[in-house]
Amino acid sequence: VNWELAAEQWPLYASGAWTTLRLWLGALLIGGLLAVPLAVCRSSASPWASRPVWLFTYLLRGTPMLLQLYLLYYGLAQFEAVRESAAWPWLGSAWFCAAAAMALNTCAYTTEMLHGAIRALPAGEVEAARALGMPRRTQLSRIVLPSALRRALPAYGNEVVMMLHGTSLASVVTLLDVTGAARDLNARHYLPFEAFLSAGLLYLLLTLLLLVAQRAAERRWLAPLRAHS
Amino acid sequence: MFAFNGYFGSLIDGASVTLGVAFGSLALAFALGLGGAAAKLSRSPGWRATAAAYTTVVRGVPDLVIMLLVFYGGQMAVNAALAGMGSSRFIDVNPFVAGVLTIGFIFGAYLTETFRGAFLAVPPGQGEAAAAFGMGRAQALARIVGPQMLRHALAPLSNNWLVLIKSTAIVSVIGLTDLMQRASLAAGATREPFLFYGAAAGMYLALTTVSELVFAHLQRRLSVGSRRAAL
Numbered sequence: 001v002n003w004e005l006a007a008e009q010w011p012l013y014a015s016g017a018w019t020t021l022r023l024w025l026g027a028l029l030i031g032g033l034l035a036v037p038l039a040v041c042r043s044s045a046s047p048w049a050s051r052p053v054w055l056f057t058y059l060l061r062g063t064p065m066l067l068q069l070y071l072l073y074y075g076l077a078q079f080e081a082v083r084e085s086a087a088w089p090w091l092g093s094a095w096f097c098a099a100a101a102m103a104l105n106t107c108a109y110t111t112e113m114l115h116g117a118i119r120a121l122p123a124g125e126v127e128a129a130r131a132l133g134m135p136r137r138t139q140l141s142r143i144v145l146p147s148a149l150r151r152a153l154p155a156y157g158n159e160v161v162m163m164l165h166g167t168s169l170a171s172v173v174t175l176l177d178v179t180g181a182a183r184d185l186n187a188r189h190y191l192p193f194e195a196f197l198s199a200g201l202l203y204l205l206l207t208l209l210l211l212v213a214q215r216a217a218e219r220r221w222l223a224p225l226r227a228h229s
Numbered sequence: 230m231f232a233f234n235g236y237f238g239s240l241i242d243g244a245s246v247t248l249g250v251a252f253g254s255l256a257l258a259f260a261l262g263l264g265g266a267a268a269k270l271s272r273s274p275g276w277r278a279t280a281a282a283y284t285t286v287v288r289g290v291p292d293l294v295i296m297l298l299v300f301y302g303g304q305m306a307v308n309a310a311l312a313g314m315g316s317s318r319f320i321d322v323n324p325f326v327a328g329v330l331t332i333g334f335i336f337g338a339y340l341t342e343t344f345r346g347a348f349l350a351v352p353p354g355q356g357e358a359a360a361a362f363g364m365g366r367a368q369a370l371a372r373i374v375g376p377q378m379l380r381h382a383l384a385p386l387s388n389n390w391l392v393l394i395k396s397t398a399i400v401s402v403i404g405l406t407d408l409m410q411r412a413s414l415a416a417g418a419t420r421e422p423f424l425f426y427g428a429a430a431g432m433y434l435a436l437t438t439v440s441e442l443v444f445a446h447l448q449r450r451l452s453v454g455s456r457r458a459a460l
Contacts, residue, residue: 062437063430064398067409071430074416075423165291172293172402179294192301196294204289 006194009185016181017202023167023177027102028160034107039114039148040140053111060108066169068105073097073173098170106163110152113159117152118144150221157214161207168203178202233428236415240425243411244432250328250397250407255390257333262340269345280341287338293399296331300403303327328400332393339389347382348374380451387444391437398433408432 042053060068076082076091083092090096121144129143171180182199186192233240268280287295304322311318351374359369401409412429416422 059430059434062434064395064409064433066398066401067412067426067430067433070409070413071423071426075426078421078423161288168291168293169399179291179297182294183297186297186301190305192298192305196298196302200286200290200294200298203291203294204286207289 002189002191003194005189006185006191006198009181012176012181012184013178013198013202016176016178016199019170019175019180020164020167020177023099023102023170023175024164026099027106027167028163030099030103031106032110034103035110035114036145038107038111039118040145042111042115043118057108057112060105061112065101065105065166066172069098069101069169069173072101094170094173094175098167098173098175102163102166102170105166106159109159109162110156113152113155114148116155117148120151121147150225153218153221154214157210157217160214161210164206164210165203233415233424234419234421236411236419236425237428239411239415240408240428240432243406243408243429244436246325246406247394247397247408248436250325250332250400250405251394253325253329254332254336254393254397257329258336258340258389258393261333261337262344265337265341266344266348269341270348284338284341287335292331292335292396293402295335296327296399296403299331299334300324300327303330324400324403324405327403328397328405332396332400335396336389336393339392340386343382343385343389344378346385347378347380350381351377380455383444383448383451387441387448390440390444394436394440395433 038053038056041049042057044050072091073094082088085091125143125147126139129139134142167177168179170177171183174180176184178199182195185195189195265280265283268276269284271277300322304320307320307322311320355377356369356374359373364372397407398409400407401413404410406414408429412425416425419425
């Protein structure tokens with residue numbers, strides 16, 4: 001056991017934490033923004049809108065994220081058309097593929113979560129909006145989405161933590177995130193306890209911070225729901 | 230299967246290893262989950278604190294990090310212990326064992342919450358009625374509270390199992406030849422990665438879909454006799 005040698009590697013962990021944070025926030029932002037319109041389609045009465053979204057979430061939620069990452073990073077490179085396309089500088093990069101796999105994955109879970117929240121809305125809320133003569137667009141933006149996003153908040157907090165942990169898979173396609181930094185340290189100096197315990201501690205700290213933030217967010221945004229219960 | 234250049238059998242072998250890891254981990258997780266739930270519900274503050282630390286740590290650290298710690302750290306600890314006993318043998322930690330231990334340990338924490346919630350969902354009057362009939366604690370648990378608990382545990386359990394199957398994919402990182410690893414090997418040998426990762430995806434999808442059907446069937450069986458509120 002050699003904690004001094006491990007402590008000397010802090011810059012490796014610091015840049016790893018930066019990579020983890022960028023991947024995590026990027027995936028959440030893109031996946032979350034895509035999930036809102038997809039959840040609206042998924043909840044639509046028209047099968048032409050809801051079925052394709054159902055298929056997308058079924059495929060992504062039924063397979064491991066690691067496999068999705070491999071399909072994007074290694075799988076697509078099989079096709080010459082992809083290798084010669086204008087998108088290759090992105091599709092050939094581990095960074096882009098990891099971020100894309102994570103964004104798609106969180107998008108699928110968030111879509112289902114929002115869909116569940118939309119379905120759980122009291123029917124009267126939407127009927128009242130319709131009775132007031134609101135156009136559909138206004139119903140969505142003023143009534144349905146604000147209410148559904150609130151209701152999805154507790155489950156979404158869980159997803160945010162799962163995604164933080166999910167970013168650790170990026171180390172498998174050579175990215176030096178926190179887990180990648182730990183694997184690098186272990187490979188070069190054979191210090192498994194120091195390397196992985198410090199990485200684990202870093203993730204644990206981030207997770208606890210997230211739980212505090214989640215509690216604050218729920219206090220702020222779930223207040224209207226509590227007032228009536 | 231011609232399209233898979235003879236690698237189809239290899240993928241099937243990999244899928245059976247994946248299932249082996251999944252069932253092995255489930256058995257371990259079940260035991261840890263029941264113990265954890267008992268500890269969380271116990272009157273002793275020591276047990277409660279231990280169980281709380283267990284679930285907090287497991288849910289705060291990524292699966293992959295725990296697995297790498299168990300695999301590499303376990304290897305070092307075992308060999309250090311051997312050297313301490315004066316042996317010069319070197320043991321390689323079996324990735325199957327490391328995988329089952331890690332995934333079982335992780336999902337034990339999730340099942341702790343599942344069982345704790347299911348136990349609390351059984352109305353306390355049920356246990357009290359059993360006691361009033363003169364049943365002992367073990368008998369009341371086996372005949373009255375346990376079966377009702379199972380009914381409440383089934384839905385979250387189904388969720389835990391689906392996540393567990395997908396989590397087993399990370400054992401490929403420590404070299405176990407599961408479905409994931411077999412797909413990688415075939416992809417490398419044939420230079421057709423999309424085909425093999427796609428086939429593996431289809432197999433995972435089949436495993437999760439069949440599991441969902443089985444759980445839906447069990448749910449129907451176990452909820453015979455219970456009424457649902459109708460609007």
